[in-house]
Amino acid sequence: MPELLAWRTAVHPERVAVQVHGVDEVTFAAWSAGAGAVAGALRRHGVRPGDRVGLVFGQRDWTGYAVAYCGVLRAGGVAVPLSDRLAPAQLGYALDHCRAAAVLHGGDEAPPGTPAGLPAWPAARLAAEGGEPFDHPVRPGDLAQILYTSGTTGRPKGVGASHANLVVGAPRHPRRLPLAHSERFLHAFPIGTNAGQTMLLNALTARPTALTLPAFTPARFARLITTAGTVFVVPSIAIELLDSGALAGRDLSGVHLIGSTAAPLAPAVAARLAAAFPQATIVNYYTSTEAAPAQTTMIFDPTRREAVGRPVGGQLMIADADGRELPTGQTGDVWLRSPHPRSYYGDETANRATFRDGWVRMGDVGRLDADGYLHLTDRHQDVIKSGAFKVSTLEVEAALHEHPQVAEAAVVGVPHPVLGSAVAAAVVARPGTPAAEPTLPALRAFLTGRLADHQLPARLLVLDRLPRNEGGKVLKRQLTDQFDA
Incomplete structure (x- = not known):
């Protein structure tokens, strides 16, 4: 470094x-x-x-x-x-x-x-x-940084990265600097997150200046967008920008790339970004603090709305519970592999569960299609077991984001005396919609035809905001507690 x-x-x-x-x-x-x-x-x-x-x-x-x-x-x-x-x-x-x-x-x-x-x-x-x-x-294999995970499923873990891991893919010639189409790239990612560290590495390796702001508001961010050729967001920032009205009347033709990371980008939100930035390529990045720099990238494609891309800078595998690779089309654990892998600092038990021969278990369930695109089913711990069915919270959330009154949505499982778990949805109402807020019967009626009966939410919370961590990920355990209350 x-x-x-x-x-x-x-x-x-x-x-x-x-x-x-x-x-x-x-x-x-x-x-x-x-x-x-x-x-x-x-x-x-x-x-x-x-x-x-x-x-x-x-x-x-x-x-x-x-x-x-x-x-x-x-x-x-x-x-x-x-x-x-x-x-x-x-x-x-x-x-x-x-x-x-x-x-x-x-x-x-x-x-x-x-x-x-x-x-x-x-x-x-x-x-x-x-x-x-x-x-x-320093030597390539020396430890360079420890980055603490977001802690959405427990105590944060320290993820160690070597110098070699951090400089994988770094340019060696000044004419080959990434993002050469831009004078500035804009972001609002916090220090201490994997997305923030990616922006720091971009500052070292990319052609444009790294531009950020002291505090994020949609209006401030929108003003700076007009000076940036590349913009990086998390889905929650994208939704705030689109719903705030801050983009209205601005010349956005100079934006060439919108990159989203840290959490799945709902297809409906990706489509709205594509409409708001007609000259820009909309890209979704899928990785984790443990797997970086391995990732999949997906250029928004209306014909592959649910896909999260193909691997870049590493390898991708779908495997069974024992780590054996599964054939194309079968659903299993998602694994990514990159050169010079990371590891948990001082936690050999967690290392054995997550890292294997350079591969990283992502904690997600998914499948590969015939063209090698990854389709996520859900996080392992988020899959809802309702009666005889397994419900993907990602699929329900994607359908909820299509509702005209819903700005943000998160889905969790809550206890049910007969089914074991029932589907519960927490939503944030989109500002400026005619009705005061979405109702459960209206949402269920809207989702009928988009989802199977067992996927329809049985409970609804309408919130002012979803609880999120510094990296923009929804804290679903806090949502579950709110339903319990």
Whole structure:
């Protein structure tokens, strides 16, 4: 990773690499100089190669975060990106779990939740200390970062990635930089998420400037879209943009690519994006913190509405419960494989359950069609067993998103005295619709013909918003609790 920043600095020293709109920006030359200064200061403060260093930053601190991240790697350390929006207990757990030697942060005081006695330094102060820059030679297989999963199914796990894993597919020639059709790529992903780390790597490897904003609102994001040729979103951001009216009257012809990641993009939402951005290619990316950089990509195709793509940068397999590959068309566990695989930090039990000979069990159920496209059935833990049937929550959610009054939808199983589980839907009403809010009879009538009887929701909650984590994924356990209440 340090070599990648050095190469990009040599090629484009004065090009702006990362820009936080209205707050700050950093060129490749300044990024490299700041990272060297941070590395030198860490060395003087006793941080040694292999030490884990927590990086606690907020949305407006992307430039400082980029400098601190590469500074830790240049010192031979292991970067542990963490959002400043974590609860103190969550932050403390992550720092304890990885046995962090220090914390770098974007504020003036140690972040709440920092364990007592753990050194915590403002990154800007370290970068300004002066002194000789420092570079510790690293090897491709050395651990570079630990990224904590979203924790939607339990305690977050630390996913370790080597330098080799992070630079897979990095360009080696300045004329082959990705996203060359754009001057800027826009995103609003939080630090500490896999999507956010992908944007940091894009800043190092892609031609355009990485553009973000200190706080997401649909209106601010829509204004910046007109200056960006490439836009990355999660489905919840896409829905907010489409429903807010913030795109109305704006010239969107300069947008060439809309990329969606972190959660499945409902076909109805993909179709609305395609209509709103007629000049753009709409792409859905399917991966996980554990599997990256292996992924599938799917260019929106109305004839393959349910597909999530074919593999890029790795291999894809559907397997039975014992890990044996299944024939095309059969449903089973989804596995992805990439060179230089990741692993859980300090958790061999979880490693044995998820990683096997470079393959990663995604935790999803799906199948491959005759052309090699992946079709997801559901998350393993989300499949609803109702009577003699297994119900895919993804299929029900996709149908709900077609309803004109539904902005967002999430489906869970709730206890039923006879069937075992019943289908329950939580929806957010689309603003500006004629009726006050959707009703259960109206939704069931709409879904009849789209879904089988056993897939129709038996219960309904209409919410102001769905509970989501930092990465934009719906926290379905919280929804289940709301139905129980």
